[in-house]
Amino acid sequence: MSSTHIPILILGATGYIGGSVLSRLLAHSDAKSFEITALIRSVEKAECLRGFGVKTVVGSTDDVEKLETLASHAHIVFSVVSTDDLPAIQAADKQGYLKSYIILHSLVYGMASGPFVDLGIQNPFSMQIPGLIMAAFDRGHVGMFGKGLLIWPSVHIDDAANLYLILFDAVLANPEKVGHGREGYFFVENGEHTWYDLSKAIGGPFVKAGLSKDSEPTTLTDEELIKYTGSVEIGHKMGSNVRCHANCARGLGWKPTKTNKDMFDNLSLEVSALLNIVQAKQQKAST
Missing domain, CATH: 3.40.50.720 (NAD(P)-binding Rossmann-like Domain)
Known part of the structure; x- marks a missing residue:
C-alpha cells in the first residue's frame, strides 16, 4: 500500500x-x-x-x-x-x-467485544435476539413472531465485522476487480433458522434461570408487537421470511467461522447479561 x-x-x-x-x-x-x-x-x-x-x-x-x-x-x-x-x-x-459497496446483514448475533465495549462506549448488543429476550423478561414467557415458521439467515458479529475489512482491503488492492453500485451488494450469512427454533432456544435459559415455567414460545400479539418493536409493521418485518446466500462475500475470501450452533449455545450468556442490566436498573430505581 x-x-x-x-x-x-x-x-x-x-x-x-x-x-x-x-x-x-x-x-x-x-x-x-x-x-x-x-x-x-x-x-x-x-x-x-x-x-x-x-x-x-x-x-x-x-x-x-x-x-x-x-x-x-x-x-x-x-x-x-x-x-x-x-x-x-x-x-x-x-x-x-x-463507488458504493453495500453490505446486507442478516440477523447479527453475539455480544460485541473489544476496547470500546470494555470502556463502555460501544453498544455490545444486537437488536432481534436482545429484543426477544427483553420482551420475555417483561411478559414472563418467551415470544415469537407469528407461528415461527418463517426463516432468517444469521451471522456472528465478528464474522460480519471481518467482512468490512476484507472488502476494504480488496477495494484498496484492486478496485476494478470488485463490483460496485448494482454489482456491489454483499450478503452476510452463515446459516439459517426459523423464528420458532430461535425463540424456543431462548426459552431454555429462561426455564433454567427460573424466569419461566415453559420454554415453548407463544405468538406475540399485535399489541405486544407495538409495545416491543414500535409498531405492528415493524414487528411483521422483523419476523418476515428472508433467504440469501453470501456468494459474493465468499468470493472475496470471506470465511465465516461461527454457525447457528454458536448462536444457540451462547443464548444463555446474552440472557444472563441482559438480566444483570435489568436487575441493576430495578435496584437503582428502588433506591
Missing part, C-alpha cells in the same frame, strides 16, 4: 457493528496510514475515541450539511448506520462520483 495517508470517515463508530469495524481498522496492519474521522453524537465518547488516534466531529447523521462536508474530504466512507437513513446515504452520493 502507498505511504500516502488515506482519509477515512466512519458513521456509527460506537454502534454494535460500527464499533467492531472501527476496532478492526485501528488494528489493521496499515493503520498508521489511515486518517480516521468519526461523526459522534456524544461529546464524552468523542473525547474517548480521540485517545485512540481517531479524529472526531460531534454531530449526527441529521446534520446533512456537516455530513456532506465530511464525506467530501474522505476517500473512503464506512456508513455503519441505519440503511433507512436516506438523507445520510444521499449526502455521500449527490455528486455522482461515489
Whole structure:
C-alpha cells in the first residue's frame, strides 16, 4: 500500500457493528496510514475515541450539511448506520462520483467485544435476539413472531465485522476487480433458522434461570408487537421470511467461522447479561 495517508470517515463508530469495524481498522496492519474521522453524537465518547488516534466531529447523521462536508474530504466512507437513513446515504452520493459497496446483514448475533465495549462506549448488543429476550423478561414467557415458521439467515458479529475489512482491503488492492453500485451488494450469512427454533432456544435459559415455567414460545400479539418493536409493521418485518446466500462475500475470501450452533449455545450468556442490566436498573430505581 502507498505511504500516502488515506482519509477515512466512519458513521456509527460506537454502534454494535460500527464499533467492531472501527476496532478492526485501528488494528489493521496499515493503520498508521489511515486518517480516521468519526461523526459522534456524544461529546464524552468523542473525547474517548480521540485517545485512540481517531479524529472526531460531534454531530449526527441529521446534520446533512456537516455530513456532506465530511464525506467530501474522505476517500473512503464506512456508513455503519441505519440503511433507512436516506438523507445520510444521499449526502455521500449527490455528486455522482461515489463507488458504493453495500453490505446486507442478516440477523447479527453475539455480544460485541473489544476496547470500546470494555470502556463502555460501544453498544455490545444486537437488536432481534436482545429484543426477544427483553420482551420475555417483561411478559414472563418467551415470544415469537407469528407461528415461527418463517426463516432468517444469521451471522456472528465478528464474522460480519471481518467482512468490512476484507472488502476494504480488496477495494484498496484492486478496485476494478470488485463490483460496485448494482454489482456491489454483499450478503452476510452463515446459516439459517426459523423464528420458532430461535425463540424456543431462548426459552431454555429462561426455564433454567427460573424466569419461566415453559420454554415453548407463544405468538406475540399485535399489541405486544407495538409495545416491543414500535409498531405492528415493524414487528411483521422483523419476523418476515428472508433467504440469501453470501456468494459474493465468499468470493472475496470471506470465511465465516461461527454457525447457528454458536448462536444457540451462547443464548444463555446474552440472557444472563441482559438480566444483570435489568436487575441493576430495578435496584437503582428502588433506591
